Amino acid sequence: MTIPRLVDSFGRQHEYLRISVTDRCNLRCVYCMPEEGMEFEPTDKVLTYEEIADVVRVAAGMGISKIRLTGGEPLVRKELEKLVGMISSIPGIEDISLTTNGVFLASRAARLKEAGLTRVNISLDSLRPDRFKMITRGGNVKKVLDSIDACVKAGLTPIKLNVVLMKGINDDEIIDFITMTQDNDINVRFIEYMPIGHSDSRWKNLYLPLTEVKEICERQNWDYEPSSNVKGSGPSENYRLKGAIGSFGLIHPVSEHFCKSCNRLRLTADGFIKPCLAWTEQFQVRDVLGDDDALRQMFLDALGTKPENHEMSKFLLAGSKTTYTPTNRRMSQIGG
Template identity: 35%
Template sequence: MATDLRVSLTDLCSLRCTYCMPAEGLDWLTKAQRLSDDEFLRLAALFVKLGVTSVRLTGGEPLVHPTLPEVVGRLAALDPRPEISLTTNGVTLTRSAARLAEAGLDRINVSVDTLNPARFAELTRRDRLSEVLDGVAAAAGAGLNPVKINSVLVRGSNLDEAPDLLAWTLRSGFRLRFIEHMPLDADHTWSREDMVTAEEILAIVEAAGYVVQPVGQRGSAPAEEFEIVDGPDRASWAAETGRLGIIASITRPFCRDCDRLRLTADGQLRTCLFAQSETDLRGPLRNGATDDDLAAIIIAAVAGKQAGHGIGEDGFVQPERSMSAIGG
């Protein structure tokens, strides 16, 4: 059984990132189509009983879910208690970071692709960088450490900012994770040739004067970790060494060790981010299925998990759902 469950609480989002969705947004799920909090929590409790030890809340943007702190609190009350984390764009994090920490949130990842306000507005179609950076600071102040920063580098846009993003995180004590752009955009315009690879990212970081060393085996973790042992303005770093992660799902796939499952906002179980098929849990849940019934459906779905994502192979087809609809 997989041990890591990603739960998309909503498909709604407060940004319109160019590599994720169109400017006008998407055809959002209706309230009736989305799982209720009680339904989410019933399924989460069942997954925990089946062996899940980590629950990550995603979206869309989970901060727009009106009862997010209550969901976190109810997850924290499960026995056994899973580790609870959150992936967010950080736009409204200043208003909720302390409350989320008090409710039981353990870890947080905030997406920050640029430190340039104009570029942020271009990438996200929203002028809200200052709010995001304030939210990151609020998360650290609430004790959600180490705060992890997720960055997608886009060729012809923010690629030149890789060293600046790393310098900022080293000074602030955050942990930066560069993520290869994956074929999960709503417009289906992704191109492998346009993607910034892990090899390129490391070359840019080293060309900027940083000395990096691989950190052991990553196990089932999606990020390949590197220790930053030296580099520019080292005296300003928050610690003697820093940490950089690179999630290279395309060029350095980790499918064999992947232990993640995803539950979409409309109650579909996905055993792979790039899967073409889903297993419906909402239907049986609402039609009176017992926990044993639901457990049997989940176990069968996990047993049939595909061996790999198949990107680059003949016949690969991008999933119909975008990342914002699947949940990271």
């Protein structure tokens, strides 16, 4: 039997699956959750590790080779190392990465590496303790910085730092973050604020296009050049200061979408395949688990609904009518 590959109607080959293992989080970042928090999924609605591994096994047979574990905060899920080990043993899986806020990472970095984790992305929106606490509504930046050191010691490199830029909140730290790359083997990724599940006036006031980063580099008279050797760079447009060990990248999903090269699908903690982050379309894998042929067909059906682009700039920046219905699920409910 010939197993179909994950190619959508626009010819995009999909090899990357982002898996949310939980919608729960120990922080309440201002761009991700409302201040009052969220109503989390009951435990019995969240996929088990065995169910996740079964989905990955089938997806790997269709061409998925890269896995990213996300949340919520994935490290609030007990024994995540167990899941990493299960996925790393699946034929065809070549890369397993983790997106985390880093608070619980320092004590687990070595075990995750041993289980088969390849690398990490750590969310770090400010280097200043008071500001970090404000953005995360209670977080301790020292714990995150300690986790970066632990990842270096464990060999979980290259380390990527995800910085969501917000006008008037942390845009005055762009210089500090880029300066970090001079003597450290890290990739700082500046990310445009995406109001997934909410496009209110607060987002409009905080949104900052990433042209600001290049303008600051020019004002600093920094000599920088494109960098093409960042592993797993995905949609990031990467640069390196002349003579720097690390690099910095720009991810601009709103102002300059990268949909033409999109190679990813998402699996939510409650079991839905989502072909596009921005829209409502989703497919429940629990309906077909145990039937590999049916699960393969569900992946193909999901790809069949994937649009050419997410049209985010159309409805967020221009206020125009969109082809599809924007999702009302927050980023933490889908997977960051």
